[in-house]
Amino acid sequence: MKQLMKKNNIGWLFIIVSVIAIGMFYFYPMFDALLLSFQSGMGANLEYVGFGNWSRLFNDPTFIQALINTTTYLMVQVPIMIVLALFFSVLLNDETLKFRGFFRTAIFLPAVTSLVAYSVIFKYMFSGDGIVNQLLINLNLIDVPIAFLSDGFWAKIVIIVAITWRWTGYNMIFYLSALQNIDKSIYEAARIDGASSFQQFLKITVPMLKPIILFTTITSTIGTLQIFDEVVNITNGGPGNSTISISQYIYDLSFKYTPNFGYAATVSYVIVILVIILSVIQFKVAGDKE
Amino acid sequence: MKKVLGVLVTLLLLITLAACGGSEDEDTSGDNGGEGTESDGPTEVTAWAWDPNFNIRALELAEEAYDGETELDLEIIENAQDDIVQRLNTGLSSGTTQGMPNIVLIEDYRAQSFLQSYPEAFYPLTDYINPDDFASYKVEATSFDGENYGLPFDSGVTGLYVRTDYLEEAGYTVEDVTDITWSEYIEIGKDVKEATGYNMITMDPNDFGLVRMMLQSAGSWYFEEDGSTPNLEGNPALREAFEVHKAMMEADIVRLHSDWSQFVGGFNSGDVASVPTGNWITPSVKAEESQAGNWAVVPQPRLEVDGGTTASNLGGSSWYVLNTDGKEAAAEFLANTFGSNEEFYTTLVEEIGALGTYTPGTQGEAFEAGDEFFDGQSIIQDFSNWTEEIPPVNYGMHTYAIDDILVVEMQHYLDGRSLDEALSNAQDQAETQLR
Numbered sequence: 001m002k003q004l005m006k007k008n009n010i011g012w013l014f015i016i017v018s019v020i021a022i023g024m025f026y027f028y029p030m031f032d033a034l035l036l037s038f039q040s041g042m043g044a045n046l047e048y049v050g051f052g053n054w055s056r057l058f059n060d061p062t063f064i065q066a067l068i069n070t071t072t073y074l075m076v077q078v079p080i081m082i083v084l085a086l087f088f089s090v091l092l093n094d095e096t097l098k099f100r101g102f103f104r105t106a107i108f109l110p111a112v113t114s115l116v117a118y119s120v121i122f123k124y125m126f127s128g129d130g131i132v133n134q135l136l137i138n139l140n141l142i143d144v145p146i147a148f149l150s151d152g153f154w155a156k157i158v159i160i161v162a163i164t165w166r167w168t169g170y171n172m173i174f175y176l177s178a179l180q181n182i183d184k185s186i187y188e189a190a191r192i193d194g195a196s197s198f199q200q201f202l203k204i205t206v207p208m209l210k211p212i213i214l215f216t217t218i219t220s221t222i223g224t225l226q227i228f229d230e231v232v233n234i235t236n237g238g239p240g241n242s243t244i245s246i247s248q249y250i251y252d253l254s255f256k257y258t259p260n261f262g263y264a265a266t267v268s269y270v271i272v273i274l275v276i277i278l279s280v281i282q283f284k285v286a287g288d289k290e
Numbered sequence: 291m292k293k294v295l296g297v298l299v300t301l302l303l304l305i306t307l308a309a310c311g312g313s314e315d316e317d318t319s320g321d322n323g324g325e326g327t328e329s330d331g332p333t334e335v336t337a338w339a340w341d342p343n344f345n346i347r348a349l350e351l352a353e354e355a356y357d358g359e360t361e362l363d364l365e366i367i368e369n370a371q372d373d374i375v376q377r378l379n380t381g382l383s384s385g386t387t388q389g390m391p392n393i394v395l396i397e398d399y400r401a402q403s404f405l406q407s408y409p410e411a412f413y414p415l416t417d418y419i420n421p422d423d424f425a426s427y428k429v430e431a432t433s434f435d436g437e438n439y440g441l442p443f444d445s446g447v448t449g450l451y452v453r454t455d456y457l458e459e460a461g462y463t464v465e466d467v468t469d470i471t472w473s474e475y476i477e478i479g480k481d482v483k484e485a486t487g488y489n490m491i492t493m494d495p496n497d498f499g500l501v502r503m504m505l506q507s508a509g510s511w512y513f514e515e516d517g518s519t520p521n522l523e524g525n526p527a528l529r530e531a532f533e534v535h536k537a538m539m540e541a542d543i544v545r546l547h548s549d550w551s552q553f554v555g556g557f558n559s560g561d562v563a564s565v566p567t568g569n570w571i572t573p574s575v576k577a578e579e580s581q582a583g584n585w586a587v588v589p590q591p592r593l594e595v596d597g598g599t600t601a602s603n604l605g606g607s608s609w610y611v612l613n614t615d616g617k618e619a620a621a622e623f624l625a626n627t628f629g630s631n632e633e634f635y636t637t638l639v640e641e642i643g644a645l646g647t648y649t650p651g652t653q654g655e656a657f658e659a660g661d662e663f664f665d666g667q668s669i670i671q672d673f674s675n676w677t678e679e680i681p682p683v684n685y686g687m688h689t690y691a692i693d694d695i696l697v698v699e700m701q702h703y704l705d706g707r708s709l710d711e712a713l714s715n716a717q718d719q720a721e722t723q724l725r
Contacts, residue, residue, distance in 0.1 A: 042687065043407020044383050059722055062694070127548065149548055150495055238496040238548075240701035241694070255376050257691040258403035261383060 037269050039262035046262055053266035063267060065241045066249040069156070073245070074224045077160045082217060085168050089175035090205060104176070111170035119233035122162045123149065126234075152242030155235045159243055162230050167223070171216045178212040179205070214286045221278050225271050246271055332361035333619040337393035340371040344570070345395055345607070347642050348443070352627035355634040360619045367391065375400065382408040390612055392620040396440070397607045398431040399689040402517060404610075405434040406687055412439045413611040418625035425647040427506075427682035432608045439610060441624045442647045446568040446606030447677040448503050449587045450475075451575055454665070456563040460485035467564075468588040469600055472504070472534040475591040479543035482563045490543035490563050492556035495701070498693045499604055500566065504531040507602035508593045509681035512696075512720075517686035520720035522696070523713045526595045532700065532709055534593070539704060566590050568604035569645055569673045575663075582663045589676060601679035606647075645673055652677070688724045695719050 039046040040053055057063055091097070092104050110118065125131050126148040133145035148154045182205070190200050206213070228247035231237060237244035237252075246267060253264040339345040346368050353364045369377070374394065381390050382404075396404055405412060414437040421429045424442040432440025452467055460482040467478060479490030493500065505511055510527035513519055522528055538544050545562055547553045556562050558578040565571060575585060589600035609628060611620045627634055628648070635651030638644040646652070652674045660666040695716050703712040 042403070043379070044385065044411075045407065045409075056722070061719060062698075062723075123548075127552070128546065147546075150546060235548075236496060238697070240496075240698040242701075252694070255372070255379055257694075258407055258687045259379050259383065 033265045033268060036262055036265040040260060041262060043259050043261075049262070053263050056263065057266060057270065062241055062244070062249060063246075063270075066244045066246045067270070069241075069243055070225060070227065070245045072156060073160060073163070073227060074221060077163055078217065078220045078224055080160075081164050081168050081171060081220060082213065084164070085171035085216070086175055086206075086209070086213070088168065089172045089179060090201060092172070093176060093179045107172055108169040110166050110168075111173075113166070115166070115229035116233055118166060119162065119230045122158065122165075122230075123234045126158045149235055150239050152239055155239065155243045159227075159230055159234060162234060163224070163227065166230075167220065171220065174212050174216055175209060178209050182208045210286065214282060217282055217286070218279050221282070222275050225274055225278075332363040333616055334363045334365065335393065335616055335620045335623060336365045336367060336391040337395075337620075338367050338369055338374050338377075338391040339395040340369060340374060342368055343573070344444075344642060344644060348638055348644055351637055351641060352623070352634065355627050355631055355637065356623055358622050358626040360622055362619060362623055364623070371397065378404065382411050387612065387614040390614060392612055392614060392616045393624065394610050394612065395443070395607050396610050397605065398428070398440075398446070398603075399605075399685050401432055401440055401608065401610075402434065402685055403687045405439055411613055413613045413617040413621060414439055415441055415611060415621055415624070415629075418621045419629040423629075423649055425649065425677050425680065427603060427680045428606070428608065428647045430682040431685050432610075440608035441610075441628050442608045443628060444570070444606050445645045445647045445673070445677045446570065446603040447645065447673050447680060448507075448566065448568050448590045448602045448604050449669075449673060449676065450590045451557070451565040451567070451571065451585055451587050453560075453563045453581075453584055454586050455584045456482055456486050456488055464586045464588060470591050471594050471598075472530075472591045473537070473594070476534070476537050476541050476543065479538070479563070480541050483543050486563065488561060488563050489545040491538065491566065492545040492547050492553060492562045493538075494547050494549075494553065496548070496697055498696060498700075501528075501531045501535065501696070502689075502693075503566065503590065503602045503604050504534065504593055506681060506683050507590065507600065508595050508598045509683060510595075510597075511683040511685060512689060512692040513684060513686040515684055517684040518688075518724070520692065520717060520724065522692070522720060523717035525713075527593055527598075529709060529713065530593045530595050532703060532713070535700065536704055568606070569669075570605065572643060572669065579663075583665050585664050586667055587664060587669050587672060597681070599679060599681060601676045601681070603680050639670055643670070645670060645677070647677060649678070688720075691724060692716075692720055695723070 036046075037053060038048055038050060040049045041047050088107055092100055092107070094100075097103070126133075128145050128147060128149075130148075132148070133142075136142045137145065146154060148158050186204055186208075187200055190204060195203065226247050227245045228251070231243055231245045231248050232251075235243045237248055250264050250267050253260055253267065337349055339349060346366055349364070349366050353362075353366075356362060356364075374396075378390075378394065378396075381387075416438045419438060419441060421433075421438055425445065428440075428442035428445075429438065432438060432442055450467065452464065454464060457463065457467065457478075460478070462478060462481070467475070470478070475490070482488065482490055505527050508527040508530075510521075510525060512522060512525075512528075514521045545556055547556055554574045554577075557565050557575060558581075560578075560581065565575070576582075590602060592598040592600045609624050611617050611624065628646070632648075632651040635646045635648055636654050636656045638646060639656045657671045657674055658668050659670070660668050661670075699707075699712040699716045702715075703709060
């Protein structure tokens with residue numbers, strides 16, 4: 001018994017450093033931010049306002065616009081990206097395909113580029129005299145350049161295209177590695193039973209990848225909810241407020257306007273709450289019974 | 291057993307704390323020069339500013355010109371303006387002065403926001419400078435609660451840069467665009483576009499600089515005089531600025547851009563016939579040498595509302611001293627150079643074309659010299675004269691927050707919403723949001 005106690009204590013010793021560090025640098029700030037979200041005021045002159053910030057949220061057209069925009073990105077972009085990534089990974093997993101390594105690298109490459117660098121390039125590609133407009137004009141598809149970045153609808157499309165380009169390859173890698181773990185004999189058996197490729201994909205590949213799909217959906221959801229770099233660099237939230245994201249609004253509240261860190265913390269907690277709700281839903285829908 | 295565990299945990303905590311303390315000590319000696327403060331060596335003063343060719347250069351020239359009693363060791367650190375704003379906000383709100391500079395450059399639009407958000411954080415310069423020596427609009431922007439906190443620096447005095455060759459082609463002379471209203475400006479713009487095919491102006495729909503220029507030229511701002519009550523709905527100057535903006539769009543004389551390089555590209559490539567903006571654009575205009583002799587600068591057009599003038603300000607910033615160790619030395623340095631040295635201002639004009647707002651320092655040959663690029667016009671003298679006419683306004687605390695609200699409403703107004711509705715929406719939003 002004594003021996004066991006000793007063992008346990010030594011175990012505790014090993015983790016105590018990280019427990020303290022995580023507590024100090026992770027949970028304490030989170031708790032402090034929660035306290036902060038019930039305060040309001042300019043700069044250092046903060047005072048407790050109870051739920052004042054929370055009621056302000058619902059009357060704040062900029063916040064509502066940011067919430068709508070972020071949700072739009074989420075609803076449109078994540079499904080497109082997941083399906084694309086699945087599609088690419090299955091194609092690239094085909095052993096008869098030549099230059100597989102090259103294609104894999106090409107599709108994964110965007111994931112290693114800097115967020116700011118690629119955003120700036122997208123901004124120039126889609127500007128009034130950018131390469132996309134010139135291409136469309138030369139192909140005689142349009143007569144006048146499309147104002148991609150100064151039109152609310154097109155600006156959203158550009159953002160969605162940009163993040164899809166950046167993150168599809170990243171998710172594809174997860175699927176590719178998961179595909180390696182599926183036993184080939186399952187496919188062989190299916191083929192003998194006369195299943196078409198599409199049936200194999202739907203009935204074998206997708207169910208076998210389910211945990212990975214769930215994982216990528218959740219990480220992509222969290223990532224998209226926090227989207228900042230792309231919006232700031234490509235459109236800076238414009239035109240008007242039509243592409244502003246929640247994270248950008250938090251930045252504006254803290255650093256662009258006269259700082260109100262309390263209200264900014266409240267808006268940050270909205271992201272936390274959204275992430276929790278959406279993750280629970282995704283687990284319920286896609287997860288197993290356990 | 292428990293005792294042993296307790297001792298171990300305590301030890302561990304102590305080690306962690308000691309480690310933190312240790313590094314803190316190192317920081318102090320690294321930043322402020324521990325030895326320097328003890329002995330009689332020069333006092334170390336740190337300054338943060340942005341723009342190496344302008345503000346940083348001005349600081350370097352100031353260091354050379356300094357001849358005060360306290361020996362100084364000035365360390366100039368260059369940061370982007372956004373980074374300075376961020377670092378000041380995080381530093382000041384956490385209540386620490388660790389790693390903060392002694393002198394910092396702050397844009398005038400943001401000055402009140404900092405002064406009021408962090409009372410006690412800034413050191414009043416009232417005893418070091420004579421406010422009457424500076425342009426009154428600058429003093430208004432940099433003072434709070436009866437004290438002068440900022441030492442006014444560069445003038446953001448505005449002007450209308452025009453392409454004389456394009457005007458000529460459309461049958462206009464420089465006199466025809468001098469002292470005009472914005473409606474006349476739009477009419478001329480239409481003729482210029484018809485004659486030359488070039489747009490009159492390049493504009494960023496997300497940047498409200500032009501509207502702010504128009505407002506200040508009429509002695510008006512987004513706020514009442516108290517600097518905090520939004521004054522949007524019943525503001526005649528703002529109404530006219532909105533109407534002018536829409537009229538420009540409808541007249542089809544606007545080239546759109548979305549960032550600084552596209553803005554500069556607009557006039558460097560010869561795509562636009564005029565640029566109404568602050569005098570700090572001069573170096574960028576002159577960068578395109580092939581256009582030498584084809585430019586002139588006239589006062590910006592005025593609004594037709596009561597009190598509309600042709601002088602305004604866009605941008606511009608001032609020096610502030612933080613309330614930390616070394617504040618006296620820092621204040622003395624600023625007062626000795628930017629605050630009283632007339633010769634130094636001549637050097638600023640000669641070396642970097644920087645136009646200050648120190649009235650005694652705005653005379654002399656350097657100011658009268660004609661500029662070949664502008665066909666011999668002495669633009670610095672002109673700008674300097676216009677600076678004195680700029681109506682002072684209280685920029686208040688929330689200029690950029692209102693900007694963002696108005697940008698959205700402007701979009702709605704352009705899309706067909708009535709002006710009354712757009713401005714009353716903006717007023718409602720401003721009232722609920724700014725507190």
